Amino acid sequence: MVKLSCKHCLTANWRSSVALALAVTLISPLAARAEEPDARKLVKAMSDYLSAQKAISFAYDTNFEIVTTEHQKLLLASSGKVEMGRPDKLRVTRTGGFADVEMTFDGKTATVLGKHLNLYTQADLPGTIDHLVDEMRDKLHRPVPGADLLLPNVYDELMRDVVDIKDLGSGVIGGVECDHLAFRTKELDWQLWIAQGEKPYPCRYVITATQVDLGPQYSIQISDWKTGTDVVAEDYSFKNTTDAKKVELEKLVDIDELPDRFAKGDSK
Structure with missing residues (x-):
C-alpha cells in the first residue's frame, strides 16, 4: 500500500474538487439564460463609447495557448501598452519571454x-x-494585439457571424465590476467583460479556437484605461535612439507572440 504525503493528499483533494466542479458545470443548466437583445445593447454601448474617443491608452496582458503534437497545452504570456490617436496614430509595445517589440504608426509609415x-x-x-x-x-502577417477593439466599427466586427449569445451576469476584472457576455460562431467561441458605468470599456477579451484540437485560447486583459485629456499627446513617429539597423521584414525574426522556434502543425 502506497501512502501519500500531506502535500500529495492536498493535491489529490484539489484535483478531485476541480473535477467535481467541472462535472457539475457540464451537466447543470445555466441559472440565467441568455437575453440576446440586452447583450447586444451592452456590446453596442461599448462600441459607441470606443468610437467616440479621440485618444485612448491602456496597458494589457495577453495569454496565448498553444497545443503540442503530444496534446500538451502551453501558455505564452506577454504584456504591453497601446496608445492611440484617431484617426491615424498608433503605438503598441509588447514584451514577452521571447521578444521585446514596438510598433509605431504616424499616419503614413508603420x-x-x-x-x-x-x-x-x-x-x-x-x-x-x-x-x-x-x-x-x-x-505583413503581424496582427496588432486586441485589434478588434481598436476599430471604429467594433460592434459590426465582433457581432459578425455570431450564432449564440449568453449573458453571464457580472464579473470582476482587476477590481472593476463588468458585464460578462459569451458568444459563439461556427468557428470560434469568445467572451467579453465590459466595465459597468459611464465608461463601458473592454476589460477582458477571450477567444477559443473550437475547431483546433483541445480548443486553445487567446486572451487579452486591459488595465490603466485612459481617454481624452488623460492621454498625454505624443509624437508617434519612429525615433531610432539605439541606432538600430534597418532590415527587410523577413529578417526580423522571433517578434511574434508565437516564436519562430515553434513549428506550426495541422489543425484537428
Missing part, C-alpha cells in the same frame, strides 16, 4: 522595432488605423 534584436523594418501604409490593422494582418 515601423516595427525588435528591441531585443536592435533591428527594425518599415512599410509605407498611409491611411487610418483600421487600414493599418488590415494591412498588418493580411499583408
